[in-house]
Amino acid sequence: MTQYASESINLPGEITFKDVREIFFYQLGKISFFYFILFCAIFAAVHFINGWPRIVYGSEALNLFMNSIFIIVMSVLFTLLLLLLLYVKFFRAYKKNERIKSKRTYTLNQEGIRICSKKYDLIFNWNEITAVFEYKNIFRINTSSSQYIAIPKHFFHSKEEMNRFRGIILNHTETKKVKFKKDQR
Known part of the structure; x- marks a missing residue:
């Protein structure tokens, strides 16, 4: 990955x-x-x-x-x-x-995670990520103990894109903070 x-x-x-x-x-x-x-x-x-x-x-x-x-x-x-x-x-x-119901685009790159919408543009650097969890239909990326970024799996167009997402997460965050589903690794 x-x-x-x-x-x-x-x-x-x-x-x-x-x-x-x-x-x-x-x-x-x-x-x-x-x-x-x-x-x-x-x-x-x-x-x-x-x-x-x-x-x-x-x-x-x-x-x-x-x-x-x-x-x-x-x-x-x-x-x-x-x-x-x-x-x-x-x-x-x-x-x-x-704001939560508006259309948005998540962009993951080497800098971090960028969330763009008509009303806002947020950037979370990788050092702000405290944990990442994968659930059945959604990824939850914690940025603090009470805030998180939710990325539904239906945003992904293919399994390959989801594997690319996992690879970027694993490369830029501490492995102990990441909990993907075991059958998906």
Whole structure:
């Protein structure tokens, strides 16, 4: 793949809601388990402070089991409610953001990644790239802990162009920061 290092790639297209939603769900998967554990801890602490309610009389083990099930069910419900609220917030933010929906062209070359549109022209140098991830239908290139460049795979015209893209990324970024799908390398 290093044979592509000196080349440049132009990737024109529009990012759709489906493209952005895919990255949102990958990120959501990471934080949803954290929120579930957090809600379990909160409900367990509340039960511990207020005392465990007697749901089943006569058996301490069965009562503890039922209270544990109650904590898990409530944690799942609260986590799902929180994720739903985050999704609604994300959907509204996407609909209001005309910049993200506009046509753009990504240009990758030795200098870095350039994103051109009618309304803006951004250049990210290779030293600004903190990590690169490949998902099923999209590449995510992190420029900080909270910002990333999303390049959908439908922007590529061929597998050869996608391999050239991977070669340029591997040549210009630290290998430990790059996580491509294993079957694609």
